[in-house]
Amino acid sequence: MYPQTHFLVPFVLAEILVKLGLFNHKLALIAGVVGVIIDLDHYLHRIIIHHDFSVKSAWNKAILQHDIHGERTFIHHWGGLIVITSILLAFVFFSWHISMALFLGYYSHLFLDGLHIHIKKRWKFKEGGLIFRIPIYEIILDIILVLFALLLNNLSI
Numbered sequence: 001m002y003p004q005t006h007f008l009v010p011f012v013l014a015e016i017l018v019k020l021g022l023f024n025h026k027l028a029l030i031a032g033v034v035g036v037i038i039d040l041d042h043y044l045h046r047i048i049i050h051h052d053f054s055v056k057s058a059w060n061k062a063i064l065q066h067d068i069h070g071e072r073t074f075i076h077h078w079g080g081l082i083v084i085t086s087i088l089l090a091f092v093f094f095s096w097h098i099s100m101a102l103f104l105g106y107y108s109h110l111f112l113d114g115l116h117i118h119i120k121k122r123w124k125f126k127e128g129g130l131i132f133r134i135p136i137y138e139i140i141l142d143i144i145l146v147l148f149a150l151l152l153n154n155l156s157i
């Protein structure tokens with residue numbers, strides 16, 4: 001999934017909690033940002049393993065090799081899941097709300113990465129040297145999420 005989807009899913013889930021009076025918008029924003037920054041490990045992997053500091057190169061490798069799970073660090077795997085879950089559980093005692101925001105961001109990210117939808121139709125383009133191959137279903141999901149977020153906040157387009 002692309003960064004906008006990794007942001008929108010935890011953000012909208014957190015906005016539902018806002019609507020229920022359990023969360024605030026700042027925490028919803030944190031959940032969304034955490035959902036996106038999990039993928040910084042593609043960049044870290046690029047630096048550590050290949051000594052390549054190019055963001056463009058890390059992005060393109062992540063897009064081209066995403067289906068074979070390349071270019072990721074341990075936070076995308078079982079070991080990281082156990083470590084992060086332990087940290088989040090310990091953090092619950094300090095702040096239930098922040099822990100929940102981090103939980104939404106991290107777990108929604110892993111869930112979305114684990115989804116394998118076999119619809120091959122993609123919108124392919126290159127912009128500023130960055131390769132994009134966005135699946136059409138992801139674009140539709142993003143539009144639905146944005147509309148749902150607007151609906152939750154009683155905003156009109």
Ligand SMILES: [Zn+2]
Nearest residue numbers: 038039076113
């Ligand atoms: Zn990821």
